[in-house]
Structures are given as C-alpha cells and as structure tokens.
Amino acid sequence: MTPTLQLCLIISAALFSIGLLAALGRRHAIFILIGIELMLAAANLNFIAFWRFGPEPQNPTGVMVAIFSIAIAAAEAAVGLALVIAVYRHYRTTNVRRFNQLKG
Amino acid sequence: MSVAAFISIAILTLAGALAAACLRKLIHAALCLVVAFLGLATFYFFLGAEFVGLVQVFVYVGAVAVLIVFTILLTRREDEDAAGFNWGGVIVAVAVFAGLAWTIMKTPSLSVVAPVIEPLTVKRIGEVLMTNYVWPLQCVGLLLTAALIGALVLVMEEKR
Numbered sequence: 255m256t257p258t259l260q261l262c263l264i265i266s267a268a269l270f271s272i273g274l275l276a277a278l279g280r281r282h283a284i285f286i287l288i289g290i291e292l293m294l295a296a297a298n299l300n301f302i303a304f305w306r307f308g309p310e311p312q313n314p315t316g317v318m319v320a321i322f323s324i325a326i327a328a329a330e331a332a333v334g335l336a337l338v339i340a341v342y343r344h345y346r347t348t349n350v351r352r353f354n355q356l357k358g
Numbered sequence: 359m360s361v362a363a364f365i366s367i368a369i370l371t372l373a374g375a376l377a378a379a380c381l382r383k384l385i386h387a388a389l390c391l392v393v394a395f396l397g398l399a400t401f402y403f404f405l406g407a408e409f410v411g412l413v414q415v416f417v418y419v420g421a422v423a424v425l426i427v428f429t430i431l432l433t434r435r436e437d438e439d440a441a442g443f444n445w446g447g448v449i450v451a452v453a454v455f456a457g458l459a460w461t462i463m464k465t466p467s468l469s470v471v472a473p474v475i476e477p478l479t480v481k482r483i484g485e486v487l488m489t490n491y492v493w494p495l496q497c498v499g500l501l502l503t504a505a506l507i508g509a510l511v512l513v514m515e516e517k518r
Contacts, residue, residue, distance in 0.1 A: 257364045260468045262405070264459060265368045269375055269394075271455035276379035278447025284384055284430060288391055291422065292375055295398050298410075306405045311475045314483060318491055320410050321483075324417050325498045329505035331422045335429040336509035342433040 262303035270296035283338045283348045287331065294327045364404065371397030384430045392423045405472075409480055 269292060276289030298320045305316025342348055374393030381387045395418040402411035462468060487495055 256471050257361050258469045258471055260462055261361070261364065261368075262401075263462045263468060265372070265401075267455060267458035267462060268372055269398075270458070271451045272372065272375040272379050274454055275448060275451035278450055279379070279444045280447075281444060282384065284426065284433075285379070285387065288378055288387065288426065291391070291418075292378070292394065295395065295418075298414075299398060299401060302402055302405050302407050302410060306407070306472050306475075307470050311406075311473060314478055314486055317407050317410055317478065317483065318486060318494075320407070321413060321487075322491075322494055322498055324410070324413055325502065328417050328422060329502055331425060332509045333505050333512070335425055336512040338429055339432055340512045347435065348433050 259303060259307040262307070263300065266296045266299040266303065269293075269299065281349050281351050283341070283350050283353075284335075286350065287334045287338070290334070291327065291331060294323065294330075298323050367397055367400050367404070371401070384434075385427065388423060388426045388430060391426070392419055395419050395423065406475065406478060409478070409483055 273289045273292030273294075273296060276292060277286050278289075280286060280289070301316045301320045301323070305311060305314070305320075308316070338348060341353060345352055371394050374390045374397060377390035378387045378394055381390060395414065399411040399414040399419075402408070402414060
C-alpha cells in the first residue's frame with residue numbers, strides 16, 4: 255500500500271495551519287517570519303505532490319516552480335531579517351505590538 | 359515508499375513545526391525549525407524530487423536557519439511580554455485547517471496513487487532550466503542580487 259495524494263495534501267494543510275498559527279498567534283517579529291517560511295514550505299510540498307501524482311509527471315513543471323519558490327523564499331528571509339534588525343535598532347525591541355509609529 | 363514511513367516522517371515534521379511555532383525560547387524554536395525542514399526534505403526524497411530535497415537542505419537548513427539564529431543573537435533581549443500568545447490567531451489557524459481538511463476529504467478525485475515514472479535526473483532539470491525556464495532563471499538571479507543589496511542597505515549603519 256502506497257500513500258495517496260490525499261495524505262500529502264492533509265500533511266501540507268497541517269503545515270500551513272501551523273505556519274498561520276505562528277504568523278498570527280505570536281507577537282515576536284522573528285516568529286512571524288518563521289511562520290511565513292513554514293507556509294511557503296507547505297506550498298512547495300503541494301507543488302511537488304501535485305507534480306508527482308498528476309497526469310503527466312515526465313514534465314517537471316512542479317519541480318521547477320518549487321525550485322524558484324525556494325530561491326524567492328531565501329531572498330524574502332534575508333530581507334525580512336534585515337528589516338527586523340533595522341527596526342530593532344530603532345525601537346530596541348522585536349515585539350510587533352510596540353511598532354506603532356512610522357516616524358519618530 | 360510505505361504509508362507507515364510516510365506517516366512517521368509526517369509526525370516528526372509536524373511536531374518540529376509545532377514546536378517552532380509554540381516554544382517560548384526563540385533559539386529553541388529556530389532549532390526545531392531545522393527539524394521541520396529536514397523532515398520536509400525527506401518528503402521530497404520520498405516523492406521522487408531528489409534535487410529539490412537537496413536544495414531544501416542546502417538553502418533552508420544551511421542558510422535560512424543560520425540567518426535566523428544570527429538575527430536572534432543580534433536582537434536578543436529578555437522581554438517576556440513578547441512571548442505572549444494571541445488566541446484569535448489560534449482560532450483562525452484551527453478554522454483554516456478544519457476547512458482545508460474537510461475540503462480535501464470531500465474531494466473524491468484526490469485518492470490517487472503515484473504513477474510509476476522514470477527518475478527525474480539533474481541533467482533533465484538542467485536542460486529544462488536552460489531552455490524553457492531561462493527567463494524565470496534570469497529574473498530570479500536579478501531578484502537575488504536586489505535582495506542582497508537591499509538587505510545590506512537596510513542593516514548598514516547610518517552616517518552621522
């Protein structure tokens with residue numbers, strides 16, 4: 255017995271929800287970035303699963319999208335963490351509740 | 359690939375992700391994130407996308423996790439109010455999971471098993487990347503350069 259597409263999609267949905275939990279539930283800027291990374295990883299897992307279980311897997315479209323998505327996620331993480339450091343220099347905290355003014 | 363192995367890896371991955379989302383100490387959360395990313399790479403190996411699994415290990419475990427740990431060490435302060443939990447977000451996340459799981463369970467066309475394919479070689483990926491996907495590849499190169507410069511400009515000290 256081999257796993258079905260349904261199992262992959264359930265795992266990916268659970269991973270996405272955990273990412274959403276981290277992004278919406280925590281008040282720490284780095285936890286929000288971790289949540290966004292988890293959600294992107296769940297989307298990647300979906301791409302790979304639909305490629306593997308799809309009608310024509312000899313055409314590696316899903317793999318290509320996943321590779322590009324990983325590259326873009328890396329760029330997003332670098333810029334996001336640089337923003338966290340820049341904001342930390344200004345406010346001396348990483349609690350997003352304290353980031354309540356644009357200039358000052 | 360058997361269902362038992364698949365489910366045990368899934369439990370490991372989801373436990374790592376849940377620990378990364380819920381632990382109080384940031385540095386522990388970052389280390390649990392590494393476990394979740396390694397589990398995801400194992401999934402890619404299971405599903406026949408070995409190259410993506412390898413890229414996942416290199417990029418996420420090698421670069422992104424180290425970057426997160428660096429940022430945690432640079433911005434470390436023990437303010438405990440930052441560890442609070444927003445319960446509205448928890449309710450939204452559980453509702454989203456319930457909706458997604460219900461939809462996936464109700465869709466009959468999703469219970470297919472994987473067809474047998476010839477393994478996807480790195481040579482084939484390179485050929486496709488250099489023919490069909492050459493413009494996206496160039497755009498990603500430009501984006502990575504822009505992100506590198508942008509991150510440097512953001513963290514540079516302002517001159518007084």
